[in-house]
Amino acid sequence: MTVIPKDSRLRYHCQLRQSAEERHAETHPLTWRLREDGARVGFEEYCAKEGYQSARQTLTQRTPADIIDTMKQANVRGRGGGGFSAGVKWGLTQVGDHLPRGYLICNADEMEPGTFKDRLLLEQLPHLLIESMIIAGYANRSCYGYIFLRGEYVEAARSVALAIEEARQAGLLGSDIAGSGFDFDIALHTGAGRYICGEETALINSLEGKRANPRAKPPFPGQSGAWGKPTVVNNVETLCNVPSVMQHGADWYQGLSGGLSEDGGTKLYGVSGLVERPGLWELPIGTSGREILERAGGMRQGHTLKAWLPGGGSTGFLLPEHLDLPMDFGTIGQYGSRLGTGLIAVVSERQSIVSLLRNLEQFFARESCGWCTPCRDGLPWTVKILQALERGEGKPEYIEILEQHTLGLNPARTFCAHAPGAMMPLESAIRHFRADFEAGIAHAPLEGVS
Structure with missing residues (x-):
């Protein structure tokens, strides 16, 4: 049994298993800025690594409709488990010019069993999320943003709260952001840790101070969400793709998969369970389960693979013969499971x-x-x-x-x-x-x- 020192457990569970030499801005948009020591990337360091450039350019040079069209063309699909097109979801807030300004909510609750990818971004790269929300808020005509964070993520809460204040002091949140005329701010809301808040309308109810029950749809949140206003709810990893898509374009994003999948972009894949090196990797979407498991060092000595969950506790079991399948939304769905969050949980032959x-x-x-x-x-x-x-x-x-x-x-x-x-x-x-x-x-x- 591996003994983890008390003060290092947090880093152990959200460790990125790729070195800086492996990660580049052109191929690893989510993680290339991360530090080798796992420490938080602060405001100045983030800005030195092209941080907030995409937000400044987008707010002053592009229209909300143009941003949404680019997101649709890039086909940025929800990384929280649903796989729904973010661009299509954003487009719901543009149906009718009569709609009032609404809200942008980042779902950072991450309650899916076996999942810890958003935790990495929240703790170590919070400014990427802040920049992403600024662009998404502008595209969706949002007047305010909320980060709905599970209460157990104490370190993530500290990191995000500091990032919000740093961005506000730099004039990147509040009134007239970067001289664009766009007013937008963000609040951090820590929830009580309920799995049902992964359902967006239950999350909205909880944010409003109500019991976290799902709502009937329609109306969809894009027309009537938080406090009756148009609302977009996106996962942390989904939003963190936005700055690079705006900077490099839809074709570039589609090309990141390298032909492995019809889906575009990269994905934060991970492995937990009885493997040699649990952790996370940013890889082209469509990377096979076998390659991901090999990056984790394979099963621990004395254990053989019996089955695996491809993306959290609410996905279907796959067998060892399925390891060569591309880990994307469509392929995994054809075999009676779901990609879910893309974090593999392995089951040993020794386990019941x-x-x-x-x-x-x-x-x-x-x-x-x-x-x-x-x-x-x-x-x-x-x-x-x-x-x-x-x-x-x-x-x-x-x-x-x-x-x-x-x-x-x-x-x-x-x-x-x-x-x-x-x-x-x-x-x-x-x-x-x-x-x-x-x-x-x-x-x-x-x-x-x-």
Whole structure:
């Protein structure tokens, strides 16, 4: 077991495993400015590394419509898990000139199990996010921006709060930014740490001081979001692509994938679990799972790969034979999973798939907002069945009941995507490892699950 000194745990979990020699502005737009020692990049250092140049040029030389068109052409897809086009989402705020100025919200809650990529950017490169939000706010005619940050990210909160103040003192937030006539400021809001806030309307409700329940759509936030105003919600990594897209153009961004994928840009990929070198890498989108796992040094000695989650706890399990698939949105979706956040969690042959599922479903059951019955009642029942199978006290019909849950808790029957996301790893685990579930069936008749 690796022992991590208390004062170094934070850096261990968000370590970028690429040296400065490997990273360049033309090929690594998200990470080329990072320091080798993992320390925070301050305002002066960020400016010396071309920081805020894109924002100054964009605000004075381009129109909001032009910026949105460039984002659409670049096809910057959401890096928080959904993969929706940021340009299309931004375009919703431009439907009708009568719409008032609204809000830009950065979703920095990062509650997806096994995910720690945004934490790296928030702690070590906060000014990239600030610059990105200035451009995005201008494009969406936003009057104010919010960074919705999970409360447990204490170091990230300190780093971002300092960056906001540094930018404000430099005249890059507030009134008449860089002499452009654009007024925009940002506030840091630390949330209570709820997974459901990954759903944008639940996040908006929480920001407004309400219970974090999802809202019915339509209307979509682009027309009526925070406090009834047009609102854009984007993930940290998604937004951090914006300055380089504005500076280098859509064709350049599309070319970053090097032909590995129809998607454009790079992606912060990572690996956690029983591997030699857990960490993060900025790689062309479409890089194979095998290459990412090899960069992590492969499985730890004495362990072999049984399965892997490609992008967090709410994605479906893939097998070792799937490692050569391009890690992009379309390809992974064709094999019954999702790219999600792009951070691989490996499962060793020594680990019980049923126990792993029970742990995941306990998390999802606990994090349900309780708004709709299938999610509120279905997820705890799933946990009870998995607990019985884990103890070897299951009944033959339990596996069929679990399969019925994966069909019943789908988007057509639940208010949001929380329960369907919880069902994806369960469905894929039963499909690939049915024998593991059958091993939990008792040989003697037992009472039902209490």
